[in-house]
Amino acid sequence: MIEEKIVKSIKLVKKGDQSAFEEIVEHFQGKVFAICFRMVGNKHEAEDIAQEAFIRAYINIQSYDENRKFATWLYRIATNLAIDRMRKKKPDYYLDAEIQGGEGLTLYSQIPDDNRLPEDEVESLETQSYIQKEIMALPAKYRSIIALRFIDELSLKEISEILEIPVGTVKTRIHRGREALRKKLRNV
Amino acid sequence: MNCNEEVVELMHQYLDGDLASNDEEKLRSHLNSCEDCQQHFRELKQTVALVTANIDLQPSQDFTMKVMNGLPKETKRTTVKRWVRVHPLLTAAAIFFIFMSSSLLTTWNQDHALTYPKGMNLVVENDTVIVPEGIIIHEDLEVKNGNVRVDGAVEGDVIIINGEHLTASAGSVTGEIKQVDEVFSWLWYKIKEMTAEVFDVFDE
Numbered sequence: 001m002i003e004e005k006i007v008k009s010i011k012l013v014k015k016g017d018q019s020a021f022e023e024i025v026e027h028f029q030g031k032v033f034a035i036c037f038r039m040v041g042n043k044h045e046a047e048d049i050a051q052e053a054f055i056r057a058y059i060n061i062q063s064y065d066e067n068r069k070f071a072t073w074l075y076r077i078a079t080n081l082a083i084d085r086m087r088k089k090k091p092d093y094y095l096d097a098e099i100q101g102g103e104g105l106t107l108y109s110q111i112p113d114d115n116r117l118p119e120d121e122v123e124s125l126e127t128q129s130y131i132q133k134e135i136m137a138l139p140a141k142y143r144s145i146i147a148l149r150f151i152d153e154l155s156l157k158e159i160s161e162i163l164e165i166p167v168g169t170v171k172t173r174i175h176r177g178r179e180a181l182r183k184k185l186r187n188v
Numbered sequence: 189m190n191c192n193e194e195v196v197e198l199m200h201q202y203l204d205g206d207l208a209s210n211d212e213e214k215l216r217s218h219l220n221s222c223e224d225c226q227q228h229f230r231e232l233k234q235t236v237a238l239v240t241a242n243i244d245l246q247p248s249q250d251f252t253m254k255v256m257n258g259l260p261k262e263t264k265r266t267t268v269k270r271w272v273r274v275h276p277l278l279t280a281a282a283i284f285f286i287f288m289s290s291s292l293l294t295t296w297n298q299d300h301a302l303t304y305p306k307g308m309n310l311v312v313e314n315d316t317v318i319v320p321e322g323i324i325i326h327e328d329l330e331v332k333n334g335n336v337r338v339d340g341a342v343e344g345d346v347i348i349i350n351g352e353h354l355t356a357s358a359g360s361v362t363g364e365i366k367q368v369d370e371v372f373s374w375l376w377y378k379i380k381e382m383t384a385e386v387f388d389v390f391d392e
Binding site: 025050135156175186 | 259
């Protein structure tokens with residue numbers, strides 16, 4: 001089982017075996033990166049934050065309590081870093097604010113022209129870019145919840161632990177975020 | 189049933205996976221009868237599907253390598269740190285020993301000048317400390333970097349560090365005469381003395 005292997009690797013890292021950390025990075029990088037991307041909307045920055053999250057996790061591995069889910073602990077480090085980054089960048093939007101043009105388009109607008117893609121793939125990339133743009137138009141506090149909820153399908157309780165906010169608040173924000181996205185995405 | 193508030197709330201609860209079964213029944217029957225709510229619910233489900241399914245995003249190929257290169261190097265120091273965490277008692281003992289011996293060594297290296305207790309009516313000639321005739325010293329006599337000649341009397345031990353005891357005619361020493369020449373034997377002597385003091389304290 002892959003989970004057991006991860007648990008074993010974590011134990012090894014705790015004992016000081018640095019190379020065992022590689023397996024942990026391999027296993028979680030996709031999710032951590034995707035969560036960061038959902039929050040900051042830029043591939044380069046998301047990768048930067050995800051890397052820092054892993055390095056911090058390694059440095060602080062002794063404070064990880066093995067009775068708890070490692071993913072939750074790791075996502076908490078990542079979301080905190082991403083929230084910090086977003087705070088430094090710009091003020092929050094409001095749900096009823098106008099969509100800002102160009103937000104979140106960086107990933108797909110950076111794809112070089114000679115990289116020809118099949119038509120339906122282009123279409124799906126456009127859809128993705130549009131979805132990310134709409135997510136970026138949400139306030140940061142909704143973004144982090146949406147990232148956690150829809151990327152790893154975490155439970156409301158787990159999200160409340162990661163973000164250190166009450167379950168009720170998580171619920172309200174998911175509902176509002178979903179409602180706001182519905183209005184934007186219904187015509188996709 | 190109020191379409192705008194209550195039903196929408198039920199829809200969200202359903203999507204969160206925490207809708208009670210009788211509420212689910214309520215939602216289902218309402219959806220069957222209300223076009224608008226059906227549409228709303230479809231849109232919500234589509235939103236969830238869009239936001240969930242589109243992630244084929246992957247970090248760059250060298251992501252893991254970059255992280256591994258960014259980790260602090262596993263040094264001797266971390267190894268020591270771990271050892272210290274595992275063996276706190278031995279560590280404490282080792283640190284104590286290092287401090288002890290280093291402070292003693294500093295004392296040893298500090299001066300090569302002749303030292304002897306003052307105010308005991310001792311006479312010094314060149315490198316020799318003399319206990320003159322008729323003088324009785326009621327305690328231990330410690331002399332460093334010089335010789336000792338006892339013409340009078342010492343009612344205690346005579347300790348000579350880096351020097352020798354010049355046997356004199358009339359003098360008498362009730363205790364032992366200890367000559368210490370090497371750093372290590374001096375250290376050994378210091379430790380022995382300290383241990384003796386500790387036990388004295390317990391004896392009292």
